[in-house]
Amino acid sequence: MADELELLRGANPVPVDGPHFGDGPLDHHAERHLDLLLHERAPATAAVPRRRTRLAWGLAATAVVAALVSALLFTGQTTAPALAAPRPLVVQTDSSPVPLKELAERAERAAADNAPALRKGTHVQAWSLAMSDKKPPITLPIERIVRWNADDTHTEIVVATDPRHPGRPVLTDEDGEPRPVEDGHVLSKQTYPRSWSDAPPQSPPPTDVAGLRAYLQEAAYSKTALTTGELLDAVASLLGTWTLGARESATLAQLLADMAGLEPLGQVTDRLGRRGQAYVLDLPGTREMLIMDPATGAVLGLETTFTKAEPEYGVKAGDVMSYSAWMR
Template identity: 75%
Template sequence: MADELELLRSADPVPADGPYLGDGPLDQQAERRLHRLLHDHPAPAPRRRTRLAWGLAASAVVATLVSALLFTGQTTAPAVAAPRPLVVRADSTPVPLDTIARRAQDAAADGSPALRQGTHVQSWSLGMSDRRAPITLPEERIVRWHADDSHTEIVVATDPRHPGRPVLRDSDGEPRPVEDGHVLSNRTYPPSWSDAPPRSTPPHDPARLRAYLQEAAYSDGPLNTPELLDAVDVLLDHWTLGARESAALARLLAGMEDLRPAGQVTDRLGRRGQAYVYDDSATRRMLILDPATGTVLGLETTFTSAQPEYGVKPGDVMEYSAWMR
């Protein structure tokens, strides 16, 4: 089947940068505002992420990070890119979140692996325009922190479905192909004196972690399920959780009654996990957990109703993140 698909792709006369492609994907803030508007629950206060003023990159550090990102083999892992949603195996048995939480607690008995500041994530996001068809923008990001509390962020355009092939990116409002592995940005941020979540160290006690995530989400009250999932997204943009933090998070998630177990899925990096789903009127959010350790593997948001003004159909994936150690 793979050979036949490659023959079909090579016979496709439509260029990758053809005029049917959307020309103005929303930026990250606009996508999140649209996502909130599509929910029935009251929109939470705008989520602010600490963005530090960035200075000159240290060339040796940047070179090391680029090499780690491009040559570790992570970018060539088997995957299925958006906009096809992940599919739950029909013959799989859903595992209750309470069971995952107990397994995660057992796995965390020796405290290994440890919590690490920084993240490594592969993401797909749907760029939307009110004039042309939506486009999917895949990228990989690695963030590493240094002893002086500065940190370096590398963002690379890559789609692991087709290693070595051009990747579609938005540039000046127009979608254009760039080479696989093209470095979109490399920045070094200076030390910050902020000690508020999510910059401060996340606790591994469930009650304290709940308060931490509530503060990270700038919420004045208990977090509902979509707000908790948003806060988890923010947390994993800053930290690679250790076994104890993953166990505490699994226990928090087990307390969300409307986050229902769906069954087994294979995520976009080829890893098997258990899926947990939250539905509202317009979207479905699917959280994927490692069934043995409770580690968050991925988070997917899929449209369940059409948005014709943006060319969005039911089943289109709005955004997806796959986190790695």
């Protein structure tokens, strides 16, 4: 869907990060843009598209701006935070899809030297859509770092940040209501005691396909073989605890290649600027897009988008429900 906040920023003749500010002179482009906004004049060739654009985002932006104004009234913040949901990742039309079996073979070759190694702990940036039947949906971007210590305790730090808009305020709902906080604001920092359990995903993942399949099934608390959708959920749980090494990534790539329903689409650039191969799984009402490193088979990200509108929650088909981007 269109990023309404970006459209609003694009309509601002004096952006906060521009070379000219509100108390200084406007440049030629800003003066012309302001004149168009005030007098609704546009070249004849652009008149129709311009009206269509205004109609398209004007109604949708109303709800977003209402939520923003409410948040700003309570915080005194004057800089607009990132409210709108991220756009779905777009596959490059001129790229060639790489079958999962071929990717698994590449991963197997890349794992020959067993580097990098498996590490307990994770580093992920994630976006999730907060929905309510009484308020418009908003996107909550965070960065989570989990580090394990020698005594098997671990520390989790969660920060409000959005790499799409570095330095700009970020929305959070940690107090139950959406409000903007500064980029890099620490939402939580907590150290957890040693775990009493060594069951998956606490135990190290196996490096053989059959063992990994059983491991993920146990991690999902399932007594039956996992469907492909359930397997992707279990993979997300695994990556919430472990940063996979080359050997583990190759095993996971082989397991995914054996599953039904994941279709190769081609190359994408993820939200951290990394190139990856996209594989999609269509489920009732949603589409899962798995992004994998084209050389090593490592999982880079997982995106869930709506394929069916949910009007009661203000959600349209194509909206991003959630996105995770894992890093080493």
